Amino acid sequence: MLIEVIEEQSIPLTIVGLNGRMDSSNSREFEEKIVGLIQNGKTKMIVDCAQLQYISSAGLRVFLMAAKQLTMAKGKLVLSSLNDDVRQVFNLTGFSSIFEIRDSREDAMKSYDA
């Protein structure tokens, strides 16, 4: 799995792009990255899942933990561009109703405009 971090200066917010599979063999890497960002005060975050091909509960665990930490820090986590498989996992676990999910990175950025 590749993790790309972009600092969008205009809003400002942090965009994390995931590429590949997220499962128990590599979710720790994502956890360390996202916890590090939150600890550095990055509390407005988008995780772009356009290139995320697969997610297991090990990955969901990290998303939930990050969303809780961001909410408690008065920030938020917005997810974008889930493929059908990833969307199914979110639907089956009720995560679709507790996460803010947008169809595209642009839509996710717009959610920060208000």
Place this chain on the structure above:
Amino acid sequence: MSETGRDNLKAVIVNDLAEIGRLSEAIDVFIAQNGLDRKAAFEINLAMDELLTNTISYGYDDGQEHRIGIEVALSDGVITIEVEDDGRAFNPFEAREPDLDAGLLERPIGGLGVHLVRQLIDEVDYRRTDGRNIVTLKKHV
């Protein structure tokens, strides 16, 4: 380490999380060879990932290498999978179902893996025989 027949697949993996991805490639080939929907491969692989992650992460406490046997068979539109390991006795299907209606801050971290298995697989069974855990999954495809 797998051998694929037309309507069955036998594989042995060791207790290393990286083995799960390799097994999923063998299952992808098996599903494709039998002309089944790619979605079935995704759902079976996710269920296997969740069960094997539990076994490999929590099933052993001796630091040794262990083998886990997997048999996949297709018959009359049903895929049957049997997973056999020599880890500590553990019935994954005794786990309590998560509360899917809880809000973000109330949601506990974890406990979703077995829930996903139940959602993705039509019939699940567990038995302990001769010091081994045997999990059987059946899915209509």
